[in-house]
Amino acid sequence: MALVEGRNISKSFGGIQALSEVDFAVDAGSIVGLIGPNGAGKTTLFNTVAGAFKPTSGQVVFDGVDITGLPATAVCRMGMARTFQVCRPFGAMSCLENVMVAAINRRPGEPRAAIERLAREKLNFVGIPELEGVEARHLNVIQKKRLELARALATEPKLLLLDEVMGGLNTQEIQQAVAFIRSLRDELGLTVLWIEHVMGAVMQAAERIIVLDQGRVLMAGTPQEVVTDERVIQAYLGE
Ligand SMILES: Nc1ncnc2c1ncn2[C@@H]1O[C@H](COP(=O)(O)OP(=O)(O)OP(=O)(O)O)[C@@H](O)[C@H]1O
Ligand SMILES: [Mg+2]
Structure with missing residues (x-):
């Protein structure tokens, strides 16, 4: 069953048609890759699905509910979390506080100690427990991406949208990251929709791939079907 579905989604910015009649579905419990050349509309699709943008036309259905046009905070409370291609943590706050802010949105009114415990658990899960007291502005890009993930996980999502979390990693780190993304599904039971330019990584971890090109779905299929598609x-060669 589809956890999230886009129906005929179009989005334009003034004269720029960023998405044209995009249909897609992501089954509950799956890892789906979203790929496509620069400017294909991948991040715009995330923004439209997660409530940052209202689509010009079309519908977004999440967990059986039409969420088209709902604000991002409401969509987040329903169980959809996303990371940003460009991370902007609160620089003057510690890593722990950054994750706590995310947790509070999902659990308003919960005692501080419980929020803190949850935040710590997420920093631990993403592998940066030692940074809890460090101000986010001191982190390097890779650490910021992990913090970003911890913030997303702290909202206790069913669906996680990942926007290019592997930039800047070396080959060995990419292998660890692939295992980590699998663990999000296998250990936390999340459904993952994942934008990534590191093709080898998506091909390994995703069971289905959606290819966007110039705002349209070029094709969707298994990794094998995608890499052999003319x-x-x-x-990609035209890039
Ligand atoms: N807020 C905006 N205002 C105007 N145009 C925008 C806006 N956001 C995106 N666009 C345009 O929409 C198109 C799709 O951009 P988008 O960022 O979704 O691509 P992408 O597939 O994520 O690319 P990349 O791989 O480089 O991250 C581009 O032409 C971009 O310039
Ligand atoms: Mg993008």
Whole structure:
């Protein structure tokens, strides 16, 4: 069953048609990759699904509910979390406080100690427990991406949207990250929709891949179907 579905989504910014009639569905419990050349509309699709943008037309259905046009905080409370391609943590706050802010949105009114415990658990899960007292502005890009993930997980999502979390990693780190993304599904039971330019990583971890090109769905299929598709090869070679 689809946990999230886009129906005929279009989004334009003034004269720019960033998405045109995009249909997609992500089954509960799956890891789905979203790929496509620069400017294909991947981040715009996330923004439209997660409530940052209202689509110009079309519908977003999450967990059986039409969430089209709902604000991001409401969508987040329903169980959808996302990371940002460009991370902007609260620089003057510690890592722990950054994660606590995310947890509070999901659990308003909960005692501080419980929020703190949850935040600590998430910093631990993403592998940066030792940074809890460090102000976020001191983190390097990779640490910021982990903090970003901890913040998303602290909202206790069913669906996690990841926007390019592997930039800047070396080959060995990419392997660890692939295992980590699998663990999000296998250990936390999350459904993952994942934008990534590191193709080898998406091919390993995702069971289905959606290819966007110039605001349209070029194709969707298994990794094997995608890498051998003539249209996909053309879209990438044309870059
Ligand atoms: N807020 C905005 N205002 C105007 N145009 C925008 C806005 N956001 C995105 N666009 C345009 O929409 C198109 C799709 O951009 P988007 O960021 O979704 O691509 P992307 O697939 O995520 O690319 P990348 O791989 O480089 O991150 C681009 O032409 C971009 O310039
Ligand atoms: Mg993008």
